Amino acid sequence: MLQNNSELKSKIDQLWNKFWSGGISNPLTAIEQITYLLFMKRLDELDQKRKADAEWTGENYTSKFEGQWIPPEYRNQSEPEKFAIDKRTLRWSEFKRMQAEEMLQHVQGKVFPFLKDLNGAESNFTHHMKNAVFIIPKAALLVEAVKTIDDIFAVMEKDSQEKGQAFQDIQGDVYEFLLSEIATAGKNGQFRTPRHIIKLMADLVQPQLGHRIADPACGTGGFLLGAYQYIITELAKKAGAKDLAPDEDGFIRTSVAASLTEKAQAILQQSLYGYDIDATMVRLGLMNLMMHGIDEPNIDYQDTLSKSYSEESAYDVVLANPPFTGSIDKGDINEALQLSTTKTELLFVENIYRLLKKGGTACVIVPQGVLFSSGKAFKDLRQILVERCDLKAIITLPSGVFKPYAGVSTAILLFTKVWGAKDKITKPATENVWFYEMVADGYSLDDKRNKQQGYGDLQDIINQYHARDAATDTDRTAKYFMVPRSEIADEKNNFDLSLSRYKTDVFEEVHYDAPDVILDRLIQAEVGNLDEAELAKLQSGIVRDLLDLKGMLG
Known part of the structure; x- marks a missing residue:
């Protein structure tokens, strides 16, 4: 806007x-x-x-x-x-x-x-x-x-x-524009998530009134606000609200909660939970939500990876963009987390799995290295996502999405918890994984991030995801396709979840003119608009060299 x-x-x-x-x-x-x-x-x-x-x-x-x-x-x-x-x-x-x-x-x-x-x-x-x-x-x-x-x-x-x-x-x-001016963002892998990406993730998960929704690394509360706006927009539609036009990214949203019943408002007040380890961000997040009509937000100062945080199986929906490339003191990691690593991008995803109720769904941004890195902890996490969860979708994002903070390549993971950490798996939860390669998000992918014409791939992702079909999404040369779990888990792929592993590249044969034809064009380009005096000067330089080269080619 x-x-x-x-x-x-x-x-x-x-x-x-x-x-x-x-x-x-x-x-x-x-x-x-x-x-x-x-x-x-x-x-x-x-x-x-x-x-x-x-x-x-x-x-x-x-x-x-x-x-x-x-x-x-x-x-x-x-x-x-x-x-x-x-x-x-x-x-x-x-x-x-x-x-x-x-x-x-x-x-x-x-x-x-x-x-x-x-x-x-x-x-x-x-x-x-x-x-x-x-x-x-x-x-x-x-x-x-x-x-x-x-x-x-x-x-x-x-x-x-x-x-x-x-x-x-x-x-x-x-307010979001003011937050975007925080020059300290980007340190320790902490990036402000663009609002249109938050809206995309909310549309993929479709949170409902009564869901307990959390962000374990909430920053200024953008994901909680995104879930809140999605819910009240859907309630407004059901109540007969008209003239709700799409915004510049193609999403229909309203922040106006006046049409909510007192009961619905009370339910919403007790639906959103956020945690962060930065006291300033906690205060900003509280005021951000309060300025949007949430009178008493449930945002708290808490390290959700530490031993002091004991919640599990508590939430229906988790939306998050946890810190990348950080690490935590090994002695302070919660004993409930089983991955043998101190990398926060892995621990947060495992922790989000732990926080979900059975049947609860998470939509999480991760660095693309999580999808393919060969370390044991990386593979173990991917195995959890494929076998203990229904890993519904992996959406790769272009590297410019987080500019000007960083050019890191990221992906969205969308999964539903089926088996608890202590449950014996009788059948792997995932049948097929839907992949989508986002090429454009509606903004330039340079540091300026200027709005481009159209919505990029945003609305196509939502439409294709909700219409996905394992029987028809089989063309692996396309932007999106399905891959069966059996292929992901086989010995060759070993739970590799990178899109490039399964995408079929199409190579188009390109025909080039013969070298002497190309040289004729170059010579003509040099001499075409010159008078005789200028041509005489130029022929002692580049044109002479081109003519010599043409002579060598016969």
């Missing part, structure tokens, strides 16, 4: 430049501080909208900005009411009218502490916000940032009205 709205992109660039010139040059620090401001703005707008909706429908709604707020440090004193703050003054729409120095002191000393305490002392959000700090150092920077964010929201509202896109979708695009 931002590629098509130069005004919005310009405003966001202005915001980055203001933070840079204001002394906050670390991108991760800047995005965290910007997120706090976006959250304050969005919180005020959502609250006012819900209040207005409640007045219209006659429902009861208690505003987050009604009454008094007593900071936690004063609650145990003899007269805590002396320290009470009128919540109305904590609204964005109220404090943005203050003078510069007054605004800075008010946001630092009152608004931000209120934000940290927003969901109550016992909430997951408050727990993870405990160590968060507001470090915008200058009043002038805060004033400029507040003004620019107001401008950004105004442009988003205009874009929403003119182009019919849900406001929350646009706001999500803006």
Whole structure:
């Protein structure tokens, strides 16, 4: 969306430049501080909208900005009411009218502490916000940032009205664009997953209301948000929603959950679970989901590969892009993980298998080396996927998908857990594996990743996957085809899952002209547009050499 709205992109660039010139040059620090401001703005707008909706429908709604707020440090004193703050003054729409120095002191000393305490002392959000700090150092920077964010929201509202896109979708695009600016991404194999790839994976898995959905390395919560948007879009369709047009990647999505029943909303709130080992990412993920209407996200600080994490057979769906090329201290690896390795790309896939309920489905991005590397741990993992799971699909992605962070070649694994780790296998779970070679994802595969015309292979992958048929998908010269498990597991292939192992290459015979004909063309190209004087000069150089070469060829 931002590629098509130069005004919005310009405003966001202005915001980055203001933070840079204001002394906050670390991108991760800047995005965290910007997120706090976006959250304050969005919180005020959502609250006012819900209040207005409640007045219209006659429902009861208690505003987050009604009454008094007593900071936690004063609650145990003899007269805590002396320290009470009128919540109305904590609204964005109220404090943005203050003078510069007054605004800075008010946001630092009152608004931000209120934000940290927003969901109550016992909430997951408050727990993870405990160590968060507001470090915008200058009043002038805060004033400029507040003004620019107001401008950004105004442009988003205009874009929403003119182009019919849900406001929350646009706001999500803006937030994702800000996240994409984190220059530290790409270290230790941590890459932000493009939103259209997340949407593709959600359409492949098709999560349903009531499913427990997890991402064991969730970062900013992109996959959880992708699953949430898929579910509420399907619910909106069933409720009769119209005018849901495909987005620029061909996906139909809405973030508007207003049509959900109270029961459905409650189910969704308890459906999404994310974990990450970076405290900053946990906070960003919490606020990302909250800005999309999920009031109390279940995102937690946790190393899901370590001994301290004991969940298993707990989730119906796992969507993930776990860290690549990293490693973990051998002594801290959970004993339930059986692979003899410290490579995180292998351990995460085994752990995802462990986290799935029987019948649960995972869609996971892995480096392509996982598909063919000859090490014992690699082969053992592939054997688990083929024999203990129904390995439904392997979709190879072009190497530019994760640019500008990295040019690593990746693939999507789609599998359903059939046999538990301790079950005796009476029959291998996989019958056939569907392979698809994605060539284009609708964006240029260079560092700029500009939007191209059309959807690339995205929609074809979804259509062909859901229509796949072992009896008809047999042409191994095509983009997609089926391979039987017996062939994958035989002695020759030994559980190799690389697409190139099974694809049949088609070689087209090319006919070339004789050398003297080619030389005649080269000579003609050199002399064709020259006058006699220029030709005389040129004939002492390249043309003479070509004529000599032609003479040698006879």
